[in-house]
Amino acid sequence: MPNITRRSTLVSRKSRRPPGQVPLPVPAASGGALGLLDVAPAYETGLGAMHQGDALDLLRRLPDGSVNLVVTSPPYALHFKKEYGNVTKSEYVEWLQSFAVQIRRVLTDDGSFVLNIGGSYNAGVPTRSLYHFKALIMLCDVVGFHLAQECFWYNPAKLPSPAEWVNVRRIRVKDSVEYVWWLSKTPTPKANNHNVLVEYSPDMVRLLKNGYRAKKRPSGHNITNKFVDRGGAIPSNLLERGNNESNSDYIRLCAEHEIQPHPARFPAALPEFFVKLLTDKGDLVLDPFAGSNTSGAVAEGLGRRWLAFELEQRYVENSRLRFGLVPLKA
Ligand SMILES: C[S@@+](CC[C@H](N)C(=O)[O-])C[C@H]1O[C@@H](n2cnc3c(N)ncnc32)[C@H](O)[C@@H]1O
Numbered sequence: 001m002p003n004i005t006r007r008s009t010l011v012s013r014k015s016r017r018p019p020g021q022v023p024l025p026v027p028a029a030s031g032g033a034l035g036l037l038d039v040a041p042a043y044e045t046g047l048g049a050m051h052q053g054d055a056l057d058l059l060r061r062l063p064d065g066s067v068n069l070v071v072t073s074p075p076y077a078l079h080f081k082k083e084y085g086n087v088t089k090s091e092y093v094e095w096l097q098s099f100a101v102q103i104r105r106v107l108t109d110d111g112s113f114v115l116n117i118g119g120s121y122n123a124g125v126p127t128r129s130l131y132h133f134k135a136l137i138m139l140c141d142v143v144g145f146h147l148a149q150e151c152f153w154y155n156p157a158k159l160p161s162p163a164e165w166v167n168v169r170r171i172r173v174k175d176s177v178e179y180v181w182w183l184s185k186t187p188t189p190k191a192n193n194h195n196v197l198v199e200y201s202p203d204m205v206r207l208l209k210n211g212y213r214a215k216k217r218p219s220g221h222n223i224t225n226k227f228v229d230r231g232g233a234i235p236s237n238l239l240e241r242g243n244n245e246s247n248s249d250y251i252r253l254c255a256e257h258e259i260q261p262h263p264a265r266f267p268a269a270l271p272e273f274f275v276k277l278l279t280d281k282g283d284l285v286l287d288p289f290a291g292s293n294t295s296g297a298v299a300e301g302l303g304r305r306w307l308a309f310e311l312e313q314r315y316v317e318n319s320r321l322r323f324g325l326v327p328l329k330a
Contacts, residue, residue: 048306052316055288055309059102068283073116110190126165145183151237197232253321262292293319
């Protein structure tokens with residue numbers, strides 16, 4: 001059973017809101033993300049609720065087909081463990097499967113499951129584990145997800161690791177990419193890349209301005225002289241996101257409250273990309289391994305309903321900072 005915690009006090013939301021963030025929507029009188037579970041949240045906002053407890057237990061309490069998007073970064077099977085503990089590589093696939101079965105059940109038929117999962121080295125040797133690929137095969141072949149697209153989070157700020165192979169013996173290079181498996185319940189999940197357009201390249205801006213002499217490319221593609229400005233370029237599946245700036249308000253607030261920031265946050269820009277691509281306003285976004293609740297804060301800012309689950313009481317408490325709430329002493 002999840003630990004039921006006290007409701008929070010809402011303090012000066014206005015003054016704490018990061019600059020440029022849209023005003024928080026008016027709390028829904030009923031429904032919303034709230035009311036879907038038969039247990040009280042640790043805290044809630046107008047659009048969402050954070051629950052402290054085991055995600056497996058909380059997922060089991062959610063109705064079938066109630067969630068539009070699950071976006072999450074579970075503990076990885078790391079050789080060097082994080083402070084919140086990690087499952088070993090040999091247990092990982094089985095461990096993840098029990099959550100994945102529930103995640104698939106709670107998704108709407110056009111819903112998506114976006115899973116950020118990092119690679120890892122095998123213990124004591126300079127070779128990579130296959131655990132995250134085994135996890136992907138389990139998710140599709142056993143649980144029944146479809147792989148809508150594999151995406152990659154390129155984090156240029158990642159530190160070189162393991163030091164033994166990269167810095168000391170210099171026999172491996174820096175690992176700067178993590179996998180983001182975009183899975184879906186059916187082959188045609190709701191998605192709209194108009195919502196995630198990026199700036200045109202300087203070349204494209206020039207072509208839009210000056211046009212192009214129609215010709216056949218060496219690849220055989222026919223390029224016409226018609227270039228229409230569609231408001232931006234279609235982004236690629238390589239998502240370049242540093243892990244510093246997007247969390248700076250949270251980091252600043254942690255320092256103000258003398259709180260240690262969560263040790264394994266993802267950048268807000270990562271869930272933001274998928275929330276925009278895969279959901280509409282009012283849809284429900286769930287992060288079952290919420291940590292500092294980056295996903296919930298992103299969903300709230302984008303006018304989506306949200307649910308967040310986190311096992312560790314102190315992370316639940318500290319995540320209140322993202323919503324202008326004061327952490328209660330755990
Ligand atoms: C990689 S962190 C997620 C960080 C998050 N994306 C953020 O930006 O802050 C994984 C989190 O899963 C939590 N966790 C581990 N097992 C869990 C479980 N069974 N139920 C809920 N949360 C769990 C850990 O405490 C940890 O905070």
